[in-house]
Amino acid sequence: MKHLSVGSRWNADLVAEYHERWKQDPQSVEADWRAFFEGFELGLSLPPKPAKGAAAGPGAAVDAAAQAKVFAAIHAYRTLAHLQAKTNPLADPTPYFELTDKALGLDTLSVTQPYYTGDFLGGQMLPLSEILAKLKATYCGPIGVEYTHIQDGARRRWLQERIESCGLRPAYDAAARRSFLRTIVQAEQFERFLHKTFVGAKRFSVEGGETLLVALERLISRSPGLGISDIVIGMAHRGRLNVLVNTCGKKAEYLFEGFSENHIPDTTNGDGDVKYHLGYEGERSVDGRKVAITLAFNPSHLEAVNPVVLGRARARVDLQSDGKRSAALPVLIHGDSAFAGQGIVMETFNLSNVKGYAVGGTVHIVTNNQVGFTTGPEEARSGRHCTEIAKFVEAPIFHVNGDDPDAVVLATEIALEYRQQFAADAVVDIVCYRRYGHNETDEPAFTQPVLYRTISNHPSVAELYASRLTSSGSTPDGELAGLRTEFEVLLNAAQDRAKAAIAVEVAEREKTPAAVCPFQSPYDASVDTTAPEALLQKVAPALWTMPPDFAPNPKIKRLLDAKAEAFKSGANFDWSLGEGLAFASLLAEGYPIRISGQDCERGTFSHRHAVLHDPSNDAEYCPLNAVSGGESIELVNSTLSEYAVLGFDYGYSLEAPDSLVIWEAQFGDFANGAQIMIDQFIASSESKWGQTSGLVMLLPHGFEGQGPEHSSARLERFLQLCAENNLQVVQPSTPAQLFHALRRQVKAEHRKPLVVMTPKSLLRHKACVSTLHDLTKGGFAAVLADPTPAATTERLVLCSGKIFYELDAERAVRKDTTTTIIRIEQFYPFDAAALRKLHAQYGSPRKIVWVQDEPQNMAGWSFIAPLVESTLGLRPVYAGRDSAASPAVGALSVHKVEQTDVIRQAFNA
Numbered sequence: 001m002k003h004l005s006v007g008s009r010w011n012a013d014l015v016a017e018y019h020e021r022w023k024q025d026p027q028s029v030e031a032d033w034r035a036f037f038e039g040f041e042l043g044l045s046l047p048p049k050p051a052k053g054a055a056a057g058p059g060a061a062v063d064a065a066a067q068a069k070v071f072a073a074i075h076a077y078r079t080l081a082h083l084q085a086k087t088n089p090l091a092d093p094t095p096y097f098e099l100t101d102k103a104l105g106l107d108t109l110s111v112t113q114p115y116y117t118g119d120f121l122g123g124q125m126l127p128l129s130e131i132l133a134k135l136k137a138t139y140c141g142p143i144g145v146e147y148t149h150i151q152d153g154a155r156r157r158w159l160q161e162r163i164e165s166c167g168l169r170p171a172y173d174a175a176a177r178r179s180f181l182r183t184i185v186q187a188e189q190f191e192r193f194l195h196k197t198f199v200g201a202k203r204f205s206v207e208g209g210e211t212l213l214v215a216l217e218r219l220i221s222r223s224p225g226l227g228i229s230d231i232v233i234g235m236a237h238r239g240r241l242n243v244l245v246n247t248c249g250k251k252a253e254y255l256f257e258g259f260s261e262n263h264i265p266d267t268t269n270g271d272g273d274v275k276y277h278l279g280y281e282g283e284r285s286v287d288g289r290k291v292a293i294t295l296a297f298n299p300s301h302l303e304a305v306n307p308v309v310l311g312r313a314r315a316r317v318d319l320q321s322d323g324k325r326s327a328a329l330p331v332l333i334h335g336d337s338a339f340a341g342q343g344i345v346m347e348t349f350n351l352s353n354v355k356g357y358a359v360g361g362t363v364h365i366v367t368n369n370q371v372g373f374t375t376g377p378e379e380a381r382s383g384r385h386c387t388e389i390a391k392f393v394e395a396p397i398f399h400v401n402g403d404d405p406d407a408v409v410l411a412t413e414i415a416l417e418y419r420q421q422f423a424a425d426a427v428v429d430i431v432c433y434r435r436y437g438h439n440e441t442d443e444p445a446f447t448q449p450v451l452y453r454t455i456s457n458h459p460s461v462a463e464l465y466a467s468r469l470t471s472s473g474s475t476p477d478g479e480l481a482g483l484r485t486e487f488e489v490l491l492n493a494a495q496d497r498a499k500a501a502i503a504v505e506v507a508e509r510e511k512t513p514a515a516v517c518p519f520q521s522p523y524d525a526s527v528d529t530t531a532p533e534a535l536l537q538k539v540a541p542a543l544w545t546m547p548p549d550f551a552p553n554p555k556i557k558r559l560l561d562a563k564a565e566a567f568k569s570g571a572n573f574d575w576s577l578g579e580g581l582a583f584a585s586l587l588a589e590g591y592p593i594r595i596s597g598q599d600c601e602r603g604t605f606s607h608r609h610a611v612l613h614d615p616s617n618d619a620e621y622c623p624l625n626a627v628s629g630g631e632s633i634e635l636v637n638s639t640l641s642e643y644a645v646l647g648f649d650y651g652y653s654l655e656a657p658d659s660l661v662i663w664e665a666q667f668g669d670f671a672n673g674a675q676i677m678i679d680q681f682i683a684s685s686e687s688k689w690g691q692t693s694g695l696v697m698l699l700p701h702g703f704e705g706q707g708p709e710h711s712s713a714r715l716e717r718f719l720q721l722c723a724e725n726n727l728q729v730v731q732p733s734t735p736a737q738l739f740h741a742l743r744r745q746v747k748a749e750h751r752k753p754l755v756v757m758t759p760k761s762l763l764r765h766k767a768c769v770s771t772l773h774d775l776t777k778g779g780f781a782a783v784l785a786d787p788t789p790a791a792t793t794e795r796l797v798l799c800s801g802k803i804f805y806e807l808d809a810e811r812a813v814r815k816d817t818t819t820t821i822i823r824i825e826q827f828y829p830f831d832a833a834a835l836r837k838l839h840a841q842y843g844s845p846r847k848i849v850w851v852q853d854e855p856q857n858m859a860g861w862s863f864i865a866p867l868v869e870s871t872l873g874l875r876p877v878y879a880g881r882d883s884a885a886s887p888a889v890g891a892l893s894v895h896k897v898e899q900t901d902v903i904r905q906a907f908n909a
Contacts, residue, residue, distance in 0.1 A: 018037075019037055019068065022034065062115065062116060066113070066115070067115055067116060069104065069105045069106060069109065070109075070115040070116070070117075070131065071116075071118055072104065072105070073104045073131075073132070074117065074118065074120045074131070074135065075148075076098065076099060076104060077099065077135040077136075077138075077139045077140075078139065078147075078148055078160070079148045080096065080098055080099055081099060081135070081136075081140050081144065082139070082144030082145055082146050082385075082397075082399055083096045083099070083144070083384070084096050084099055084139075084140045084144075085139065085140050085141060085142070085143060085144025086140065086141060086142055086401060087142060087143070087144050087399045087400060087401045087429075087431045088370075088401070088431050089401055089402055089403035089404075089431065089432060089433065089458070090370070090433055090451070090454050090455065090458060091454075093140075101132075106128065106132075109128055110128065111127065111128045111129035111132075112127050112128070112129065113127065113128055114126055114127050115127075115128055115131060117131060119160070120134075120135075120164060121134060121164065134167065137167055137169070138163065138164055138167045138168050138169075139168070141168055141169070141407070142400060142401040142407035143168045143398055143399065143400045143401075143407050143410065143411050144398075144399040144400075145159075145163060145168070145396065145397070146385075146387075146391070146396065146399075147159045147160070147163075147396040147397075149394060150394045150396065151394060152394070155394075155396075155418075155422055155424070158418070158421060158422075159396055159414075159418065162417070162418075163414070166410070168407075168410065170406035170407060170409065170410040172406055174469075174473075174474040177405075177406065177469055177474045177475075178469070178474065178475055178479075179217075180214050180405040180406070180409065180465070181405075181462070181475065181479070181480075181483070182483060183213050183214050183217050183246070184210045184213070184214060184405060184461055184462045184465060185462050185466075185483040185484060186213070186246055186483075186487050187206060187210040187213040187242050187246055188207065188210055188460060188461070188462045188484075189483075189484055189487035189488060189491065190241075190242050190245060190246060190487070190491065191205045191206060191207045191242065192207075193487075193488065193491040193492075193495075194241070195440070197256075197259075197495060198259040200440060200441055201259055201440065202274075202276070202439045202440060203241055203275075203276070203439075203440060204237040204238050204239065204240065204241070204276055204438075204439055204440075205238075205239070205434075205435065205436055205440065206238060206239030206242045206243075206367070207434075207435040207436065207460070208402070208432050208433040208434050208455070208461070209238075209239065209367045209369065209402055209430060209432035209433070209434070210460075210461045210462065211402050211403075211404075211405050211408040211430060211432065212239055212333070212365065212367050212430060212432075213239075213242060213243070213247060214405050214408055214409060215365055215409065215412040215428065216233075216247045216331070216365075217247070218409045218412050218413060218416075219231065219329070219331060219363065219412060219416055220247075220284055220291055220293065221286055222413060222416055223286065223291050223329060223416075224286045224287065224289040224291060226326075226416065226417070226420045227326055227327060227420070228291065228326065228327055228328070228329045229290070229292065229327050229328070230291070230294070230313070230316050230327060230328040230329065231291060231292070231293050231294070231328075231331060232294045232296065232309050232312050232313045232316070232328060232329070232330050232331070233247075233248075233293070233294065233295045233296065233331045233332075233333065234296045234298065234305040234306055234330070234331070234332045234333065235295070235298075235305075235332070235333035235334075236298070236300075236302050236303070236333070236335055236338065237276040237277070238335060238367055238369070239333075239367065240276045240295075241255060241275060241276060243333075244278070244280050244295060247293065247295075248280040248282040248293050248295050249280070249282035249283070249284070249293070250280050250282070251494070252490075252491060252494035252498075253494040253495070253497040253501065254498075255275065256494060256498035257498045257502060258275045259275070260498070260499075260502045262502050262505070262506050263502055263505065269690050270521075270687040270689070270690055270724075271687045271688060272688065273297075273688040273689060277297060277298060277299060277300065277688070277689075278297060279294070279295045279296050279297035279298070279689065280293075280294070281293075281294050282295075294312070296308055296309050296312065296651075297685065297688070297689040297691060299676075299680040299681070301676050301680055302335065302338035302342055303334065303338050303339070303342040303344045303345050303348075304344060304647065304676050304677070304680060304681075305647075306332050306344055306345065306348040306644070306647070307344070307347070307348045307351065307643075307644040307645070307647035307648040307651065308647045308648070308650055308651035308654075308681065309330050309331075309332060309651060310330050310348065310351060310357065310359050310362065310651065311648035311649060311651025311652035311653075311654075311655075312330075312651040312654055312655050313325075313328040313329070313330040313359045313651075314357065314358075314359050314648070314651075314652055315651070315652040315653075315654075315655035315656045315659075316328040316655055317359070317360065318656070319655070319656065324360060324423065325358060325359055325360030325423065326360045326420055326423065328359070328360075329363065329416075329419070330359050331362070331363050331364075332348075332362055332363075332365070333365045333366075333367060334364060334365070334366045335367060335368075335369065335372065336366055336367070336368040336369060336370065336371075336372065336377070336386040336429075337371075337372025337373075337375055337380040337381070337386070338372065339366055339386050339387065339389070340380055340381035340383065340386045340388070340389065341372070341380060341381065343643075344643055344644055344647075345389055346389055346392075347639075347641045347643055347644030347645075348644050348647075349389065349390065349393050349395075349425065350393075350639050350641065350644070351639060351641075351645070352393050352425050353393060353424075354638075354639055355636075356596060356634065356637070356638065357596075357638075357639075357645075357648055358423070360419070360423040361418075361419035361420075361422065361423045361424045361425050361426070362419070362425045363415050363416055363419055363425075363428070364390065364395070364425060364426070364427040364428065365412070365427075365428045365430060366386060366387060366427065366428070366429040366430060367430055367432060368386060368429050368430055368431045368432060369434040370431070370432075370433060370434075370451075371434060371444075371451065373438045374438070374444070374446075374447040374448070376448065385397070385399065385429065386429070387399075387427050390425065390427045393424075393425055394424075395424065395425040395426055395427050396414075396415070396418060396426050396427070397426075397429060398411035398415060398426075398427065398428045398429065399429045399431060400428060400429065400431065401431060402431055402432030402433070402461070403432070403461055403464055403465075405461070405465050408428075408430055411428050412428050414426075415427070415428050433451075433455050433458070434455075435455060462480060463480065466479060466480035521686055521687070521724050521725040521726060521750070521752075522725070522749075522750050523725040523750065523752065524744075524748040524749050524750055525829075525831075526779075527744045527748045527749075527779070528747065528779065529739075529740040529741075529744045529780060530740075530775070530776055530777060530779060531581070531585040531739075531743070531775055531776060532776065533772065533776045535585055535589075536581055536585060536772065536775060538588065538628065539581070539584040539585055539587070539588045539627050539628065540581060540584065541564075542584060542623050542624065542626045542627045542628070543560070543577075543580045543581075543584060543623050543624070544560035544561065544563050544564045544623070545623070545626070546560075546612075546621065546623075547621065550612070550614050550619060550621050551614055551615075551616060552612045552613070552614060552615075553612075553613070553615055556609055556612060559576075559609065563576070563577050563580070567772070570771055570772040570773070571769070571771045571772070572769045572771075573735050573736070573769055573770045573771065573772070573775075574735060574763070574764065574768070574769055575607060575735050575738065575759070575762060575763045575764075575768065576603075576607045576608060576609070576763070577735065578735025578736060578738050578739045578770055578775070579608065579735070579738055579739070579742070580608075580610075580624070581739060581775060582738065582739040582742040582743055583610075583624055583633060583660075583742075584624060584627050584630070585743065586631075586660055586742070586743060586746060587624060587627045587630035587631045587632070587633060588628070588629060589630075590630070590631055591631060591659060591660055591746045592631040592632060592633070592634075592656070592658075592659040592660070593624075593631070593632075593633040593634070593659065593660045593662070594633075594634045594636070594649070594652060594659060594660070594661050594662065595610075595634070595635050595636065595662040595663075595664065596634075596635075596636035596637075596638050596645060596648075596649055596662070596664070597636075597637075597638050597645070597662075597663050597664030597665060597666065597698070598637065598638050598640060598664075598665070599637060599666055600635060600636070600637060600662075600664045601635045601636075601637050604664075604666045604667065604700060605700070605760055605763055607763040607764070610622060610623070610624060610635050611635055622635065641673075642671060642673035642674040643673055643674045643676065643677060645663065645674075646663050646674040646677045646678075646682075646697075647674070647677045647681070649661055649662075649663040649695060650663075650681055650682055650693060653694055653695040653751075654691060654692075654693055657692070657694055657751050658746065659694075659746070660694075660742065660745060660746050661694065661695050661696065662695075662696040662697075662698060663695065663696070663697055663698070664697075664698040665697070665698065665699050665700065665713070666700075667700050667709070667710050667713075668699030668701040668712065668713020668757065668758075669709050669710060669711065669712055669713060669714070671697070671699050671713055671714070672714060672717070675717075678717075678718075678721070679721065682695060682697075682727075682753045683718075683721040683722075683726055683727055683753070684721075684726065687726060692750065692751040692752070693751060693752075693753050694746065694751035694752065694753070694754070695753045695754070696742070696745055696753075696754045696756065697753070697754070697755045697756065698756050698758045699713035699755065699756065699758060700713065700758050700759070700760050701713035701715065701731070701757040701758065701759070701760075701801070702759055702760045702761060702762075702801065702802050702853070703853035703854065703888055703895070703899070704760060704761050704895075705888075705892040705895035705896065705899075706888075707888060707889075707890045708886040708887050708888045708889070708890065711887050711888040712854060712858065712859075712887035712888065713757055714858070714887075715729070715731070715757055715827075715854070715859045715860060716854075716857075716858045716859055716860070716862065716863070718755050719827055719828060719860065719862075719863040720863075722827075722828040722829075722863075725752070725829055726752070726753075727752060727753050727754075727828060728752050728753065728754045728755065728826065728828065729755045729757075729826070729827045729828045730754065730755070730756055730757070730780075730825055730827070731756070731757035731800045731801045731824075731825060731827070732758075732780075732825055733759075733762070733768070733784065733800075733801055733802065733804055733805075733825065734768060734769075734770050734774070734784075735768070735769065735774075736770035736771075736774035736775055736778075737780060737781065737784070737825055738756075738758075739770070739774075739775050740775075740778070740779050740780035741754065741756065741780050744779075744780055757800075757801060759801065759802050760802075761802055762802045762805070765805060767805050767808070768802075768805065780825070780826075781825055782824075782825055782830075782831035782834050783822060783823070783825065783826075783831055783834040783835050783838060784823040784825050785822065785838055785841075786820045786821050786822060786842075788808075789820040789842060790816075790817055790818050790819055790842075791817065792817075792818060792843065793819070793820040793842040793843050793845045794818040794819070794845055794847060795818060795819045795820070795845065795847045795849060795907070796819075796820055796822065796839065796842060796845045796847065796848050796849070797819055797820070797821045797822070797849045797851055797906055798821075798822050798823075798824055798848065798849065798851070798868065798876065799821065799822075799823060799824070799850070799851040799852065799906075800823060800824045800825070800827070800852070800860055801823075801853075802853075803851060803852065803853050803902075804821060804823050806899075806903055807851060807903065807906055808821060810903050810906075810907065811907075816907065819907065820842050820845075822835070822838055824860070824864065827864065828863075830864075830867050832867065832870075832871040835868070835871050835872070836871055836872065839872055846874060847877070848868060848872065848874045848875075848876040848877065849876060849877045849878075849879050849906060849909050850864060850865060850868070850876040850877070850878055850879065850880075851880060851902065851905070851906040852879075852880040852881075852902075853880065853899070853902065854880065854881065854887065855880070855881045855882060855883050855884040855887065856878060856880055856881065856882060856883045857883035858884075858887060861880065864876075865878075877909045878909070879902060879905035879906045879909045880902050880905070881898055881902060
């Protein structure tokens with residue numbers, strides 16, 4: 001017989017059959033059935049606790065089959081009652097057959113007959129009618145909870161006890177409820193003020209979901225008592241302006257200035273962004289204890305900010321040496337359609353329990369408008385709820401009626417407590433509505449006429465809650481009107497201040513008309529990146545010295561011995577040694593390092609071996625963590641994701657400017673899986689938001705006949721993004737160049753993302769070596785001179801990367817004495833002065849050739865040609881592959897023919 005889940009069918013025959021199987025062999029049934037029968041047996045073994053007035057005594061006989069049905073019913077409610085909970089403020093739940101007495105087999109039982117409750121209600125003996133009433137009150141009220149999918153028994157029992165001990169019935173006092181009302185009215189009046197003051201302006205109102213603000217307030221107020229000092233929030237545009245002002249503390253007048261058509265933002269710090277993308281750093285005081293509140297900047301790309309928030313939270317706890325990672329709380333606010341539809345949500349969830357990315361759990365809040373722009377739930381997802389994706393990390397999910405602030409607060413509290421208790425994610429799905437269209441210029445009735453007819457006749461959250469509080473005696477009559485007036489006065493005053501500021505701004509502009517100055521970010525052109533020889537002599541032995549009880553793979557041992565020999569000789573430093581010495585020297589100087597990416601511990605091409613393994617016992621050893629007196633390095637083999645992992649490391653870099661933070665792609669070709677992170681955050685965050693990042697991206701790149709998916713890191717795409725000194729794009733061709741580029745990244749005064757086209761074949765190329773002197777003298781050269789230039793240069797060849805070594809070898813074969821080869825090591829910022837100097841040094845030849853492996857419409861040609869022409873007054877000639885739709889051919893034989901032709905062109909063009 002096919003296995004069925006506990007929540008899929010309820011009848012006595014099925015329960016009896018599975019019970020017999022379980023008694024014979026517990027492993028013969030699924031985990032949820034095992035949990036059910038363990039509770040069943042426990043319930044039968046416990047002495048009953050008769051409720052007051054119950055007819056049966058402690059020794060009363062209980063019919064086993066009937067009792068089994070009752071236990072099955074209890075489990076059914078725990079598992080399925082979220083489908084019957086009154087969570088939708090706009091509609092009553094549809095009856096669910098599986099929870100009817102008939103489906104549960106209870107229709108033939110006497111409702112007055114007492115039964116054991118097992119682990120429900122503390123093992124009492126109660127009449128069936130009372131058991132069902134308590135189940136419905138707990139699980140079919142304004143909160144519908146999903147938690148029986150959690151396989152960890154301790155977590156499941158904790159939730160069960162927390163839920164059933166209060167019956168999911170909030171019990172807040174009058175003062176607390178008045179504070180909830182105040183928050184709701186504050187949020188409502190803010191939106192209404194914007195609606196009437198800035199008519200037609202986009203603001204993405206939170207109206208219909210104002211209880212989101214109450215949930216955030218509760219998270220803040222509970223945080224200090226739970227050991228939380230930092231809250232990092234990620235959210236999209238819906239309700240963002242409200243959160244900026246009313247949660248984070250941004251002054252309303254500063255926001256209002258941005259709505260004025262006469263306001264010209266200060267562009268000296270960048271190009272800026274629209275109001276509903278902006279972030280904020282604030283601080284709140286709770287009973288004298290400070291809580292830092294950060295709202296992360298983000299683009300309109302929904303959910304893209306999620307891993308960025310996690311990376312920022314992880315960096316904060318790392319810098320605090322918080323091993324439990326509980327002091328920084330990530331809060332991600334999602335939309336219902338985006339939560340189900342955007343793949344980054346799953347990728348981010350997948351990081352939650354991975355050691356190198358764990359943040360001690362995230363509280364997720366879904367503002368479930370029940371519509372995405374014009375898309376209804378049946379079009380937006382395949383699952384019953386928008387939160388189905390959260391089940392794969394076994395997160396508890398609380399669906400809660402957005403019109404019930406008390407229930408929203410309770411669900412949020414339980415989610416927060418669960419996060420702190422188990423360092424795991426929890427989800428609060430606030431089922432609400434969107435009073436207006438997607439934005440304030442949109443007419444939602446065109447596509448959802450029935451829904452918006454219902455919404456237009458539905459009272460606001462504030463009106464409903466104020467009425468409840470007045471009826472219960474928690475607030476006096478007129479409380480709502482008084483609060484609305486109070487906040488209206490405050491908002492009008494803020495608008496007056498904004499108008500005054502705008503008037504001054506306009507007057508100043510009229511007196512002194514100023515030209516709009518393009519933003520140009522500062523850039524450190526010259527940084528001392530050398531390492532003293534004494535320092536390298538001190539740290540280098542750590543790279544090849546093992547503990548006495550550790551024996552690496554014999555092949556690895558030979559590689560380590562070769563490193564030691566090269567260092568001793570002061571020559572033949574390969575790529576691995578150059579990189580390792582960069583890391584070791586920085587650690588010794590007090591710079592922490594984090595490297596993450598697929599297979600980064602070993603390196604895709606087996607060059608790094610930063611974490612060693614003893615084949616006799618699988619013990620691990622990281623030589624770099626043995627650098628004397630140094631900081632630690634964290635190497636993280638990432639999940640098979642580019643988008644989320646790169647976003648996480650970008651977020652980490654924002655909080656750790658004095659650390660070397662590196663993301664390495666398995667192949668550079670795969671970086672475009674994270675293109676949103678590259679375009680919307682890494683390349684533009686400084687200009688849009690004033691946020692600087694020192695993130696390093698190592699992207700293996702090179703044409704060696706491995707086909708179109710393992711050849712190109714799409715250099716041309718990064719170069720197209722370059723402007724205003726926003727990025728550094730380099731392709732180092734020697735170990736020493738990599739050494740200096742990595743050290744420059746933390747030694748420089750200003751932080752800039754560094755994109756590195758790293759080699760593959762050069763990792764072990766006999767000519768691609770450096771010396772100890774190269775590391776202790778000089779620095780990174782944006783343009784690298786020819787080590788063997790022609791005596792009289794007639795042809796000046798410009799190139800970048802590994803093709804230099806092929807050109808150099810061909811020059812020797814040809815016995816060419818008139819060609820000099822210059823390497824462009826840094827494409828951006830482009831060092832025109834260095835190129836001009838070398839051109840003059842080689843006699844100012846008129847014949848300039850640019851050579852590249854890649855097709856003409858890719859890599860550096862389109863970027864470098866106009867720069868060379870403006871620098872030297874000479875248009876370079878192109879030598880390379882023809883333009884192509886695909887980066888590289890699939891057949892090695894064809895690649896070899898093409899490569900031979902590229903080299904021939906370089907000397908004949």
